[in-house]
Amino acid sequence: MYIPLVDLQMQYKGIEDELKAAIHSVLASSNYIMGNEVINLEEKMSKYLGVKHCISVASGTDALVIALKSLGIGKGDEVITSPFTFFATAESISSLGATPVFVDVKEDTFK
Structure with missing residues (x-):
């Protein structure tokens, strides 16, 4: 019996709709580098980590x-x-x- 070390399929299924919406948003904007999604991610990570800057x-x-x-x-x-x-x-x-x-x-x- 095969038991995966990490079940990425199970993780994916739990957030599949959210991921598809996020991917669609990026593709629709055509901002693949330094778009709003990147800026928002970096701001959220900075706040979460309690640091002044965060670079993805x-x-x-x-x-x-x-x-x-x-x-x-x-x-x-x-x-x-x-x-x-x-x-x-x-x-x-x-x-x-x-x-x-x-x-x-x-x-x-x-x-």
């Missing part, structure tokens, strides 16, 4: 690059990271000219 991005890789840039990471820097991660972690570090430095993790806990 297209991917986790973009988020990592922005976070590294905000810390001033660049050419010649070394960034310590876990080897037990998605390859975008090292890719993001390398794309800024920095060097990823992998630290060992415990076999039994991956910490």
Whole structure:
């Protein structure tokens, strides 16, 4: 018997109508970048998180690059990271000219 780790179909069914309406709204507006939906999302997330600014991005890789840039990471820097991660972690570090430095993790806990 197959039991999924995460049942995305069940999650989707619960919000299907809301998602379809939101997608239709974006497509109808043709504002795919920085449209009202993006601005509203960022404002709501800022308020929810209690922070002054919130920036939505297209991917986790973009988020990592922005976070590294905000810390001033660049050419010649070394960034310590876990080897037990998605390859975008090292890719993001390398794309800024920095060097990823992998630290060992415990076999039994991956910490």
